Amino acid sequence: MQHDDVIWSVINKGFCSFKVKTKSQKFCRNEYSLTGLCNRGSCPLANSQYATVREEKGVCFLYMKTIERAAFPGRLWEKVKLSRNYEKALQQISDNLIYWPYFIRQKCKQRFTKITQYLIRMRKLTLKRQKKLVPLSRKVEKRERRKEQKALVAAQVENAIEKELLERLKQGTYGDIYNISQTAFDKALEEEEVSSESEAEEEKEGELEEEMEEESEAEVEYVEDFEESDISDIEDGDKFAEESTDEEDKDEEGEKGKGKWKPGMRRKRGKVEIEYEEEREPAKRQTVRLQP
Amino acid sequence: MFYCVYSTFISTFYDLSKILGPPTSWFILSFPKMATPKKKKMPVQEEIQDVDNDSAMAVPSSAIPPPNISSIKNKMRRTHEFIKLKRQRRKKKELQKKRKRETEALGDEAPPKKVPKTIENMRVFDETMVDPQDEEVLHDEAHDEMASYFSRDTRPKVLITSSDRPRSTTTRFLKELGQCIPNSEIYYRRGLDIKKVITQALAKEFTDIIVINEDRRKPNGLLLCHLPDGPTAHFKISNVKLHDEIKRAPKSTEHYPEVILNNFNTRLGHTVGRMFAALFPHDPQFSGRQAVTFHNQRDFIFFRHHRYLFKNNKRVGLNELGPRFTLKLRSLQKGTFDSKFGEYEWVHKRHEMDTSRRKFFL
Numbered sequence: 001m002q003h004d005d006v007i008w009s010v011i012n013k014g015f016c017s018f019k020v021k022t023k024s025q026k027f028c029r030n031e032y033s034l035t036g037l038c039n040r041g042s043c044p045l046a047n048s049q050y051a052t053v054r055e056e057k058g059v060c061f062l063y064m065k066t067i068e069r070a071a072f073p074g075r076l077w078e079k080v081k082l083s084r085n086y087e088k089a090l091q092q093i094s095d096n097l098i099y100w101p102y103f104i105r106q107k108c109k110q111r112f113t114k115i116t117q118y119l120i121r122m123r124k125l126t127l128k129r130q131k132k133l134v135p136l137s138r139k140v141e142k143r144e145r146r147k148e149q150k151a152l153v154a155a156q157v158e159n160a161i162e163k164e165l166l167e168r169l170k171q172g173t174y175g176d177i178y179n180i181s182q183t184a185f186d187k188a189l190e191e192e193e194v195s196s197e198s199e200a201e202e203e204k205e206g207e208l209e210e211e212m213e214e215e216s217e218a219e220v221e222y223v224e225d226f227e228e229s230d231i232s233d234i235e236d237g238d239k240f241a242e243e244s245t246d247e248e249d250k251d252e253e254g255e256k257g258k259g260k261w262k263p264g265m266r267r268k269r270g271k272v273e274i275e276y277e278e279e280r281e282p283a284k285r286q287t288v289r290l291q292p
Numbered sequence: 293m294f295y296c297v298y299s300t301f302i303s304t305f306y307d308l309s310k311i312l313g314p315p316t317s318w319f320i321l322s323f324p325k326m327a328t329p330k331k332k333k334m335p336v337q338e339e340i341q342d343v344d345n346d347s348a349m350a351v352p353s354s355a356i357p358p359p360n361i362s363s364i365k366n367k368m369r370r371t372h373e374f375i376k377l378k379r380q381r382r383k384k385k386e387l388q389k390k391r392k393r394e395t396e397a398l399g400d401e402a403p404p405k406k407v408p409k410t411i412e413n414m415r416v417f418d419e420t421m422v423d424p425q426d427e428e429v430l431h432d433e434a435h436d437e438m439a440s441y442f443s444r445d446t447r448p449k450v451l452i453t454s455s456d457r458p459r460s461t462t463t464r465f466l467k468e469l470g471q472c473i474p475n476s477e478i479y480y481r482r483g484l485d486i487k488k489v490i491t492q493a494l495a496k497e498f499t500d501i502i503v504i505n506e507d508r509r510k511p512n513g514l515l516l517c518h519l520p521d522g523p524t525a526h527f528k529i530s531n532v533k534l535h536d537e538i539k540r541a542p543k544s545t546e547h548y549p550e551v552i553l554n555n556f557n558t559r560l561g562h563t564v565g566r567m568f569a570a571l572f573p574h575d576p577q578f579s580g581r582q583a584v585t586f587h588n589q590r591d592f593i594f595f596r597h598h599r600y601l602f603k604n605n606k607r608v609g610l611n612e613l614g615p616r617f618t619l620k621l622r623s624l625q626k627g628t629f630d631s632k633f634g635e636y637e638w639v640h641k642r643h644e645m646d647t648s649r650r651k652f653f654l
Binding site: 128129140144145147148150151152154155157158160161162164165166168169174175177178189192 | 410411412483485486530531550552554578579583585587589590591592594596598600602605606607608610618620642
């Protein structure tokens with residue numbers, strides 16, 4: 001007993017390798033500890049008469065330590081197998097720890113209860129479904145995502161679907177729903193071949209340069225000259241209009257600076273009418289002789 | 293006299309020209325030498341000129357991607373590089389035109405047009421590729437688990453469920469799938485084992501079970517189990533887009549859709565394709581004009597749900613409805629779901645199977 005106190009004073013105040021200190025609590029990491037806390041009464045090193053309950057692979061054992069065997073560390077702990085029956089096991093604990101301090105007996109029984117409860121829960125859980133966590137490698141996932149994007153681009157799903165649907169239409173799986181007869185279909189095909197170039201709508205690709213050239217050569221349009229008057233000239237423009245009816249020719253080619261005439265653009269300013277007068281050479285002076 | 297004085301005055305003051313020489317040399321003395329733009333040797337130039345348009349794969353292994361011209365800060369250098377680039381592009385174009393002219397001139401004698409190599413072209417030869425007239429395959433398919441569907445003995449009835457406690461995205465996904473697949477019922481999984489789900493489903497005469505697994509609030513796995521001891525396929529889901537997320541998507545109707553299965557070429561692909569086909573009723577209602585597509589490309593199965601409209605003989609319009617997602621097959625197990633003791637026909641083993649970029653299994 002004196003030995004215990006000495007041990008405790010050394011361990012408690014000095015260093016104990018099993019002690020774990022947190023802000024509010026002290027824990028004991030010793031595997032034979034009855035409670036997990038670091039107390040004078042529950043320290044397995046500082047009590048020469050001590051008992052615990054531990055389980056190995058689902059079987060519970062009662063471990064006891066007495067002062068008689070303190071000198072033989074190999075034989076120190078006495079191991080008693082507890083029965084599988086809960087009540088019988090409790091009775092066993094009481095019988096083995098008869099005349100032992102109440103604290104240790106109580107704590108042993110409590111510990112044994114807790115152990116049996118968690119063993120029951122473990123057995124229940126194994127019967128239920130267990131979620132399997134599959135680790136994902138980040139690199140692999142990234143690679144897969146990239147491959148998927150590339151596959152999507154290569155797949156051209158919509159085009160494939162359209163092709164398939166058109167084939168089914170051709171084969172006649174739709175019957176007469178769409179009222180497309182074979183002759184009409186052939187005609188449509190022929191027309192398609194003839195007019196494939198001019199139908200720019202059906203070409204979903206962007207215009208190629210060559211086609212641009214062809215179009216520009218084929219369709220030479222003569223567009224009338226767009227004449228827009230400047231903003232500043234708008235009031236003057238009216239005057240000019242009036243004046244042009246008088247014998248003046250004026251070209252009104254004030255550009256607003258917008259440049260080309262776009263087909264959708266509406267003339268913002270009022271329409272100005274222009275009259276042109278050709279300059280004639282002044283009539284030669286003819287001398288007319290008045291005949292008497 | 294006056295003139296003489298003036299001239300001397302000039303000569304004394306402006307005799308610099310005689311000393312220094314003509315005015316041009318003054319500039320050299322007075323201003324620092326103009327920095328001529330350094331001709332940066334781009335390592336890729338020669339490569340561009342040499343490229344044959346045949347093989348897109350003929351890129352030397354030391355090809356560094358050309359530096360971005362717009363990141364050069366010096367304007368003179370930048371314009372220089374741009375001019376060079378344009379010149380190269382023009383040359384390439386002229387080459388193409390020349391080649392085209394040559395082929396046209398030769399007419400029939402022209403060498404055959406070169407086809408660029410793609411991953412699909414270069415796919416590793418797969419001995420399990422199915423020939424549609426193969427008798428053995430036809431025989432097998434007449435006797436496999438899905439044969440009862442294809443011989444019209446059974447009608448599909450699908451049970452859709454999820455993992456425990458599904459989140460909002462997953463529940464929406466379930467609902468959309470339920471709308472998309474006709475004759476389907478959605479049940480919430482309340483902690484039941486799949487084996488128990490299967491027994492209950494068999495009792496209620498379901499033909500297929502779909503289980504959507506969820507992770508981090510997103511659906512990430514799909515388990516498709518064909519019922520009267522049909523194969524079980526496990527897929528990985530990615531890129532889910534629901535009806536609400538697709539822009540201007542119209543609502544789908546209750547009509548039976550058509551099924552389109554693209555590119556399921558190997559034996560494994562055939563099995564998987566048949567499993568998908570067995571989800572939908574045999575006779576699609578063409579008045580509904582809805583089509584469900586499973587398109588396989590490089591082992592990724594793209595699911596789409598469209599409403600189509602034939603504009604004329606040559607054009608179809610497609611309007612996307614419903615969910616859109618991609619699947620990747622993880623494993624195919626014979627028999628109903630049994631992960632411990634089931635017999636796996638095919639399991640994706642990354643280290644063995646993902647070694648080549650041109651090898652695919654579906």
